[in-house]
Amino acid sequence: MPYLTSAVLAAALCGFILLGLRARWVDGTVDDYITARNSQSGATLGLSFLASGMGAWILFAPPEIGAFVGPVALAGYAIGSALPFIVLGLYGPAIRRALPEGRSIAEFAQACYGTGVRRWVSLVSVAYMACFLAAELTAIGAITALLSDVPPAAVVLGVALSTLAYTVLGGLRASLATDRWQAWLLVALLLIVSSVAFTHLPTMPSVSSMPSAPLSEALSVALTLVIAVTAANLFHQGYWQRVWAAQDAGSLGRGAWLGGGLTIVVVMVIGGLGILAAMSGVELGNPPMPFFALLANAPAWLAMLALVLAVTLVASSVDTLQNAIASLMVSQHEQQGRSLITARWLTVALMLPVVIIALQGLSVLRLFLIADLLCAAIVVPVLLGLWRHMSAMAAIGGGLAGLLGAVLPGWFANGSLEAGLLAATFPGGIPTLGPFLGALCASTLVSVGLAMARRFRAH
Incomplete structure (x- = not known):
């Protein structure tokens, strides 16, 4: 079984590499490498927003919030996860008009306020995305140890190296191309895993109630999550790149609403599984992990599909973050050829400390x-x-x-x-x-x- 699981994961990662490399522009400029300017349709952007925003965190946080706090707080989490896309969809056309040749949130800050504010915004953005990267790679290591006998370090390195293989060479276009397929794959896998896990739930107790904290507490948690998730994700450079990658303002708006709507559905579905797990009385574990608790009564092959789902989730967010951090670090004043080389090497260099942190298995919450x-x-x-x-x-x-x-x-x-x-x-x-x-x-x-x-x- 470990060999079969390893082979399936390797095949998935190789597939992502091929898709990414096919999309790259061999002679593209540094501007195209980090913005893919005016090239993406609304449908592509919507799927990209979904794939790049979803990570392994959705297998942990929404089910736990659903299981312990209830549907009100879960709805807050879902709205908070989707709201950054909606904000950029509404605000993005004005940003495009004010900064038609822009590339990043840092350039937007400089155009509005000057170099000092740009540096502060860049620092906050890179710090947030580095935490995001470390969290995703740490999570896939933990999930691998939980669901299989495959060495967690091998999967962490496999995801990091495979995503680097196509983001270093292909830039944002490669990330966008893989996002489309990863979005459909994660939706299909989520439906399969969720439906099979649901059918193998223990018989519901005759008297069971939906988990729900007091309304004031639930609303407090919901508002906290809306503020925290929305504010943080508005400093996600990967989302800002897509403001200029859109073919036009209309495509950006359609993509933002599509991505936001799909995100709400996915978070509510996966969080709903946590509610079902709590209602069914299954042992949620210590620390509690309701989604994975559901797999305890499911067929063994479902664990392998869940692991492929987790790898897809992590790869789709990691490749976006890799390209996003590199784009922030590239100086717009260098000569074009040197800038492109710099962007590629920065992408590799920035992953080294992140992978080292992820291999420690630390909590980054x-x-x-x-x-x-x-x-x-x-x-x-x-x-x-x-x-x-x-x-x-x-x-x-x-x-x-x-x-x-x-x-x-x-x-x-x-x-x-x-x-x-x-x-x-x-x-x-x-x-x-x-x-x-x-x-x-x-x-x-x-x-x-x-x-x-x-x-x-x-x-």
Whole structure:
């Protein structure tokens, strides 16, 4: 069985390599390498948004939220996962008009506010995406150990090297090409795994109720997830690349709504399995993993399909992140040939520390939450960049206020700055609403306040 599983995984990864390499432009420019400018239809973008946004996290987080907090919080998670696509779909046409030759969120920040804000935005974006990469590769190692006898390190390295093989050579076009197939594959595998796991559920107890936390708690969790996931994913350079990859504004809008709608459906379906697992009374494990608990009563071959599903999920997000990080790091002022070489080597170099971290099997949830909070503190000032009254001072002031706002709820609740700082680093890896809401409200109020003060002074 380990040999069969290894062969199936190898075949899937080789298939992704072939699809990616077929899509590359041999003599493409560095601009095409990192933007595939004006080339993608709405349908392609929709599938790409779905595939690049879905990762191994959907096999862990939505089922657990469904099993322990209930459908209200799960709906918040689904909306939060889809909202970044919708925001870019609505806001993207204005970004394209203001910055027709743009490439990244960092260039958008520079055009609006200057070099200082660009560097800060780039740092936050790279930190977030590096956490995302480490989390995905760590997760596939854990899933491999859980579902098979294949060495986890072999699968981690296999995913990292195979995605590098086509992103280094093919750039964004290769990632977009594989996204289309990976999106259909993950939907098909998810349907098969979910339906078979459902049919092998233990008989429902005669008295069973849907898991649901108190409404106030469920709404708090839902709002926390909407803010955290939306703010963080708006710093996902891979999504910004697709703003300029779209054929036109209409294609971007259609792709965003398609990707967002499919994302909501996928998250709700996989989270619904967690609800069913809790209602059926199966042992959810320690730590709890409702999705994988469902596989305990299913046929052995289903574990192999679930592992292929996990590898597909990870590969689809990893290749997007690899190209996204490289695109942020490439200087637009270098000579074209040298820039393309730089982009390729940076993609390889940035994967080395990420793979090393992933092979340690560490939990990255707390780092993820801290990165989400940094994004929440500055997302509104950045997106307000096209408002004519905004200034670099207003953006910087709003960002600093957002950082302070993240600390204030814990400070007031516990009576000390130290306690506020600790609460803003999420001890135990538990997401709480206070820091996120404080960061978002403070950054918005201060940014808008400083911008309006500048407007009044001008008059």
